[in-house]
Amino acid sequence: MNEEIVISLKGVRKTFRDFWLRPTVNAVDGLDLSVRRGEVFGLLGPNGSGKSTTIKMILGLLDPTAGEVLMFGRSPRSLSARARLGYLPELSYMHPFLTARETLMYYAGLCGLSRNEGAKRTAELLAMVKLEDVANRAVGGFSKGMARRVALASALVGRPELLVLDEPTSGLDPVSTKEVKMLVKALAANGMTILMTSHLLADAEDVCDRVMILNHGKAVAEGRVAELGGSLEDFFLAKVGSADEFVLADFLS
């Protein structure tokens, strides 16, 4: 297997079914995708286009209905693949009664770090996401943005080679958004492979090397951001064919 290809999807389809196993929606429909080592790959598309579903199949959280998903050339559920992965879900789900520090310590433990290593790594990450002041408060009481930072830090706790970010900037204020973008760039500069989804085309344009645009579960376009010519937004609207809320989202941010 080519070590350079970190994520590879071949003819992947996901059909959700109802209780009687009748197909309800083809969330992903015949997707081919490969992400190379060291790349920042953006998965873009309107709401319900299948971005999160694709990510969940890449992580082994969902079984594809058809096709093949490989992470580091292995099944995403293999321990060795999972050991090299960091994941930030769409929303920041937390154990509300744990403090920020305990949360990071917990995930450090799950990544196989010893108590000492975990404590060191936790301190580093708390400083990185600027949560040192509130490190000993229960995350149940955190604001959306604070929770997002904890979630981001816990994705990084095991020093992953591959970072999967589902809407990393959702819920963040403009300053924090900028910080997260810079962080992503810095991580990429250090050789980390990053797969992210975003609504905000400007964000994707800033940080991604390559993007793929999904619509109704199908790839409608794929290319290097640098080679697009015009703005990503024009490109996107041309491919997806409607302004939808992307303009609105950009406008609001």
Place this chain on the structure above:
Amino acid sequence: MNSFWRIFSLELTAAVRSKSLLLLLIASVAWMVAAPFLFVGDGTVEGSRALAVHYSLGGVAALLAVSLLASATGSIAGERSAKRLQLTLVRPVHYIVVALAKMAALVSLGALVLAAATAVEACRSDLSRPCRHVLSPILPTPREEAVMAYEAFMSNPDTPAAAKRAKKQVVLRLLAQRALDRYETIGTNSVAKWNFKVEEASAQADGLAVRLRFTNAYDIRQDVRGELLLRIGGSLWSGSVSNITQAVVEVPLVRIREGTVCCGTAELTFRNIGGSAVMLRPRRDVNLLSPADGFGWNLIRAYVELVAMLSILVAFGVFLGAGLGRPVALFTAIVALIVSEMSPSVIEQYPDELETDRLDAIGLYITRAAAEATHPISSLVPLEKLSEDACIERREVLRTATANMVFAPLILALLAALAMPRKVEV
């Protein structure tokens, strides 16, 4: 291993910080203290004590069974509906470790609360109060006896052909039930003999006794008189019975000849010297009682058995939660718990003779399967023995502990691990 302890301590932290552990502790201790005042027995000291032991610890065990089952079904299914499970599943952790850690944490919580309740019991009890081994005669199992009876029945030329065509399984089950309640008739001046397996230590000690309950064919009260003789190796004990039918009597044995105590087998004979024949069920109505250790040890063994019962419930709940949504898992678990409690009595009340109706037969078949499957849960409760000061035997404890705390949880955790990543809330 590291991940195991992290998940384990996360569960404990959750229980402590959500105050659910504290609530369980308070409720259990309060119940332990209050129960003896709520259940007043038949007036005798032993009667009320037995009742208090039974209902106080029994109440706590029931409370723990229900609340742990609820937490167990939620421990994976709840995480999933809070969408946190995915955060664990993408980490390099074996899924079976996740299941086992959650099971272990919940069982530890239950064990802790139960320990507090047991401590209350220990504080108000005389821990050195002696308990006794209650031995039953060595007999073929009811099943073996049924097989022998079946063969005799089939080879008997007088058996009607129609009867011979009956389904073998049904006949065997019927015969096994009969074997359990089979009466042995002892005519005047005749002798009945039963063998027991005794440990040498308890045979050496003084304080052997025999517990008997006689009946007769007419269901009326009648005098019973007889002589008991017990032989272990070269030693002899004797006792005399003077009682009425239907009543349980305990006859102390007096040693009449010292000798070697070997071979581990005790031979008990009963000679009927009364005026008429008497009957008893050897599998139910005759026991050899020999001295065992004190109530304190028995309490500890009962504790272990109760923890074993909680373990299998927890393991079952976690397993259900791994494969089903939380409400469905909880519902299934509670139905299973009720079925496990009820199915034995349903089976007892609807014997095979009623299997003529096809629908009844199907229902009975399902109930029987359920009873069989849930037997380890329903048959475990050791409080009966504890309250009667009957020794809970060590090997029995060992067996249930390995089955319910090691093997069953391992198998259920394995199944949970297979189901866990295949059902993720998106």
